[in-house]
Amino acid sequence: MPRVVVDVMLKPEILDPQGQAVANALPRLGVSDVASVRIGRRIEIEFTGEPDLDRAREIADKLLANPVIEDFTVRVVEADETAGARS
Amino acid sequence: MPRVVVDVMLKPEILDPQGQAVANALPRLGVSDVASVRIGRRIEIEFTGEPDLDRAREIADKLLANPVIEDFTVRVVEADETAGARS
Numbered sequence: 001m002p003r004v005v006v007d008v009m010l011k012p013e014i015l016d017p018q019g020q021a022v023a024n025a026l027p028r029l030g031v032s033d034v035a036s037v038r039i040g041r042r043i044e045i046e047f048t049g050e051p052d053l054d055r056a057r058e059i060a061d062k063l064l065a066n067p068v069i070e071d072f073t074v075r076v077v078e079a080d081e082t083a084g085a086r087s
Numbered sequence: 088m089p090r091v092v093v094d095v096m097l098k099p100e101i102l103d104p105q106g107q108a109v110a111n112a113l114p115r116l117g118v119s120d121v122a123s124v125r126i127g128r129r130i131e132i133e134f135t136g137e138p139d140l141d142r143a144r145e146i147a148d149k150l151l152a153n154p155v156i157e158d159f160t161v162r163v164v165e166a167d168e169t170a171g172a173r174s
Contacts, residue, residue: 007129019130022150029149031142035133042094042129043106046122055118062116063109 001046001079004056008065008072009040040070051076088133088166091143095152095159096127127157138163 010016019037026034043064045056057074065072097103106124113121130151132143144161152159 009129009131022130022146025150026146029146031146033135033139033142034146035135036131037133038131040129040131042096042127043109044096044125044127046124048120048122052120055120059109059113059116059118059121063112 002051002076003079004045004047004051004053004074005077006043006045006056006060006064006072006074007040008043008060008070009038011069011071014069089138089163090166091132091134091138091140091161092164093130093132093143093147093151093159093161094127095130095147095157096125098156098158101156 016038019039023034023037045059053074053076060072060074061067103125106126110121110124140161140163147159147161148154
């Protein structure tokens with residue numbers, strides 16, 4: 001069953017202290033080739049019928065993202081591409 | 088510049104109260120054709136050189152995901168596919 005995936009990320013000009021904390025922890029893991037880490041949200045919406053991108057965009061705009069500080073993208077993915085389906 | 092994107096989602100058998108709260112709010116927006124909403128994290132890792140999937144997988148496993156309750160996927164995306172680059 002296809003799902004709609006909404007990716008919500010902070011706008012590039014907004015500081016991301018959570019991502020920064022991960023980036024700062026990397027040298028302790030022996031990782032020195034990471035330039036930046038940004039952390040956002042991924043929302044999977046399953047429709048009862050056909051996936052509806054316009055509807056998903058409306059939901060994202062009203063409920064899922066804060067348009068002042070966040071950008072979002074909306075796309076349809078097949079069920080076997082979703083993170084829940086594999087590890 | 089390509090980036091590595093790590094998608095972290097709760098395992099399908101783990102309850103997601105945050106997604107449930109969004110799903111419960113949808114009828115008030117006039118949306119009645121959504122079966123479920125699951126909320127996870129999307130992490131964008133930018134490397135100083137070539138994107139390194141194995142390294143990203145190690146970072147995800149140690150720092151980004153809780154393997155007891157979460158699954159993650161790791162993939163390379165072009166910069167113009169990232170949520171931060173468009174709205």
